[in-house]
Amino acid sequence: MRKFLFQGLLRSPLTEPAPALDEAAVAELAGALTKASRRRLGRSLSIREVDAGSCNGCELEIHALGNSFYDLERFGLRFVASPRHADVLLVTGPVTKNMREALERTYAATPDPKWVVAVGDCAFNGGVFAGSYACVGAVSEVIPVDLHIRGCPPEPVALLKGLIALVENRT
Amino acid sequence: MQSGRAIEQSRPWPRHVVDHTSWLRAIREISKGHGDMLGLWSDGADVHMLLLDHESSDIGIVSIECPNGRFPSVGHMHPPALRLERAIRDIYGLQADGSSDFRHWLDHGRWGVRHPGAKPEPSEASGEAYAFLAAEGAPLHQIPVGPVHAGIIEPGHFRFSANGEVVVRLEERFGYVHKGIEQLMADAPLDRAARLAGRVSGDSTVAYALAFANAVESALEVQVPGRAVYLRALMAELERLANHIGDIGAICNDASFSLMHTHASILRERVLRASRLCFGHRLMMDRIVPGGVIDDLTMEGAVALHALLSGAKKIIPRFVDLYGDTTSIQDRTVGAGFLGSKLVKQYGCGGVIGRASGRGFDARRTPGYAPYPELSFKVGSAHAGDVDARVWVRFDEIKASFGLIEQILDKMPEGPIRIESFPEPSETREGAALVEGFRGDIFVWVRLDASGAVRRCHPRDPSWFQWPLLEAVIEGNIVADFPLCNKSFNCSYSGHDL
Numbered sequence: 001m002r003k004f005l006f007q008g009l010l011r012s013p014l015t016e017p018a019p020a021l022d023e024a025a026v027a028e029l030a031g032a033l034t035k036a037s038r039r040r041l042g043r044s045l046s047i048r049e050v051d052a053g054s055c056n057g058c059e060l061e062i063h064a065l066g067n068s069f070y071d072l073e074r075f076g077l078r079f080v081a082s083p084r085h086a087d088v089l090l091v092t093g094p095v096t097k098n099m100r101e102a103l104e105r106t107y108a109a110t111p112d113p114k115w116v117v118a119v120g121d122c123a124f125n126g127g128v129f130a131g132s133y134a135c136v137g138a139v140s141e142v143i144p145v146d147l148h149i150r151g152c153p154p155e156p157v158a159l160l161k162g163l164i165a166l167v168e169n170r171t
Numbered sequence: 172m173q174s175g176r177a178i179e180q181s182r183p184w185p186r187h188v189v190d191h192t193s194w195l196r197a198i199r200e201i202s203k204g205h206g207d208m209l210g211l212w213s214d215g216a217d218v219h220m221l222l223l224d225h226e227s228s229d230i231g232i233v234s235i236e237c238p239n240g241r242f243p244s245v246g247h248m249h250p251p252a253l254r255l256e257r258a259i260r261d262i263y264g265l266q267a268d269g270s271s272d273f274r275h276w277l278d279h280g281r282w283g284v285r286h287p288g289a290k291p292e293p294s295e296a297s298g299e300a301y302a303f304l305a306a307e308g309a310p311l312h313q314i315p316v317g318p319v320h321a322g323i324i325e326p327g328h329f330r331f332s333a334n335g336e337v338v339v340r341l342e343e344r345f346g347y348v349h350k351g352i353e354q355l356m357a358d359a360p361l362d363r364a365a366r367l368a369g370r371v372s373g374d375s376t377v378a379y380a381l382a383f384a385n386a387v388e389s390a391l392e393v394q395v396p397g398r399a400v401y402l403r404a405l406m407a408e409l410e411r412l413a414n415h416i417g418d419i420g421a422i423c424n425d426a427s428f429s430l431m432h433t434h435a436s437i438l439r440e441r442v443l444r445a446s447r448l449c450f451g452h453r454l455m456m457d458r459i460v461p462g463g464v465i466d467d468l469t470m471e472g473a474v475a476l477h478a479l480l481s482g483a484k485k486i487i488p489r490f491v492d493l494y495g496d497t498t499s500i501q502d503r504t505v506g507a508g509f510l511g512s513k514l515v516k517q518y519g520c521g522g523v524i525g526r527a528s529g530r531g532f533d534a535r536r537t538p539g540y541a542p543y544p545e546l547s548f549k550v551g552s553a554h555a556g557d558v559d560a561r562v563w564v565r566f567d568e569i570k571a572s573f574g575l576i577e578q579i580l581d582k583m584p585e586g587p588i589r590i591e592s593f594p595e596p597s598e599t600r601e602g603a604a605l606v607e608g609f610r611g612d613i614f615v616w617v618r619l620d621a622s623g624a625v626r627r628c629h630p631r632d633p634s635w636f637q638w639p640l641l642e643a644v645i646e647g648n649i650v651a652d653f654p655l656c657n658k659s660f661n662c663s664y665s666g667h668d669l
Binding site for chain 1: 279281282283284287291296298318319321322323324325326346347348349350351352354355363366367370371372373374376417430433434436437439440443453454456489493496497663664665
């Protein structure tokens, strides 16, 4: 263990510079973020991830945000274990009918002000699962969505861009 | 397996339609341990069972017709079939006669339709209460967990009955991420079905795409070019590597050993970046298609892989030291979540979980598929059956994958990577494949119509035969060790729920 700890002291960090922001994402957020809520939350957000029927691909890439290359927490963003501690719901999947109520209840349990980020093509419009008897389709059909991050799955950099846009005061 | 009426168009394994008596005989044989049941599924009319005979290592499919919507229960004598039978009833409305469990499994009463796979009937979509098995006694209390969990993981429900800290019974309830994949695949053109197969379980997208492609190619009796076979294996080994590395980190993280998690996450990220550089997608989704692969490996890609390997081969022995020499993590993993070989063999439990408890099955060896018979590798094995053993088997398999990737890069033939068009079969054809994903053996069965489109497809995740064992493993452990035991299994929710 000593070796790893020494190495951590001596080597330069792997963490990469923050990606440039996606203009479209910023524009979409401009309407959603008000000055008042920014004042209340500062530049930090607590995120609760909800898998509403994903294939687990999006979860893998969301996980990757925590590794040393992307280091999500340096932007004031962190994942929390309960919707009651969250400002943001990060929702993936084509909202299966068996998960619809759980998603609605998670949203209801999240205190205001709150934002919903729909991650992945499935969360945008059902993706390859659109039209199934078992899926609702877009997350926006169940709860209001403030930001979409597309991709199948979106790469960590795309996720970072969207999430940084959420905390940055660029409007 | 050989009795009854043979179906001519079934490849590569024979399929026989059998009568009641032979069906029951087959069940008796597997319940006595003379063979493994590797799958149980329906196409809406018949019920099929995939069998592996231990004596001859032969694989075969037996089918029973269900003219009255009923078939003799397999789960009645062979419990691993119980959940599969419940799923068959929910999707196709076929009843297992003699089964002891008639609760719905995938159907939570929310689809607005009953048995969507065959003669669907509209129904209320108001949701149904689920009758969990009782655990009674004054000191017992229940802890309901899920479907929304605390971590960034898939949804499912766990119902613990605990006596203080000690778990007396765990009962799982799944189906939350059921997306109706089998019905979306029915009557889909090949390319759409392949995309769906690649999204049954996103962490195993390569293995599923490979199993689907192998099944289709078997059905159509086409050979893909040698270079494509090697590129497929390369992707499969990269996927295995990324997942096993991630899992070792995640298991340690669930015992609060975050140093290992941090370093494992870095290595996993390097594997994903190399995969993206080589094949254009970090998880390599949609890269394997029936007929071959869509991306060739460039010189730049090969150089990146060699660099990845030389770095990883240096760091993994240090991970081994870090894990093996840190007594605080060993204290948590050794002896926790014990799984005995009897259950593993009964359930035909594959992957790391089976191999850590003495069942050496690996689809790359049995039945084996190209190019693995041409490559040398050691299958991981252990007998201790605890969380610790499942970590060590993962280390074994990581090392095996290093060797495999080197051999693949070394031996990869030149040439085309895809066949351009398929012959139209002009008759119904059936194909099947077993592929070793990082979690275990993935089975895909497909029936193609005369035009070559998918008529029916059934993907079976290894988790079907692993999830039930987690219930057994946790008994007698403390509640706080559940995340550790669960992560050491790392079963799929999406692959199971379909």
